[in-house]
Amino acid sequence: MNQANPSIGPHEGIELKLMLDGKKNLALFYSDYEIPNEFHKYIENKELFLNKFQFQTKFKNLFIDFFIISKIGNDENIFKLSNLIKRSIEESEFNPEIERSIGRLLGYQEVDIEHFIHQKMGRRENKKYYFFYPYGFVAQGLCNKAGLQAPVSIRP
Structure with a gap:
């Protein structure tokens, strides 16, 4: 994105290229979004590594599977990211x-990132856009699974 028009959206469609070009070390997918097929060959050849984490949500009996793909098999950032996601799910308030x-x-x-946070904080203040979970992409998936109508969200 550029400084004049910041925005945040998924690296959808270019994530593998960013990883192979060394511009991205981790990719994140979760229960509602399958890992794109183009990743499988690199995972099978051990050029990329797949890690799965499952977290319980605040909804009764609802779990979310998170898939973190990394360039390094035992990258410490895999566990940092999984712990941050868990904390994000557990937080009762949005934590920038x-x-x-x-x-x-x-x-x-x-x-x-700052654009995303400012938009998220603005939406948080407007009850019409209240999410059950602080992180937009998690909230959208949870609302879908729970059969709730979710507002349009910003997904990183």
Whole structure:
């Protein structure tokens, strides 16, 4: 993204290229979004590594599977990211510091992370956009699984 028009959205469609070009070390997918097929060959050849984490949500009997793909098999950032996601799910309030750390680990530019946080905080104040979980992409998936109508969200 550029400084004049910051935004945040998924690296969808270019994530593998960013990883192979060395511009992104971690990719994140979760229960509602399958790992794109183009990743499988690299995982099978051990050029990329797949790690799965499952977290319980605040919804009764609802779990989310998170898949973190990394360039290094035992990258300490895999566990940092999984712990941050868990904290994000457990937090009762939106925590910008957790979200900044998640965004950085996922390879987003600072200007885009700040844009996401400012938009998220503005939506948080407007009850119409209240999410059950602080992180937009998690909230959207949870609302879908729970059969709730979720507002349009910003997904990193």
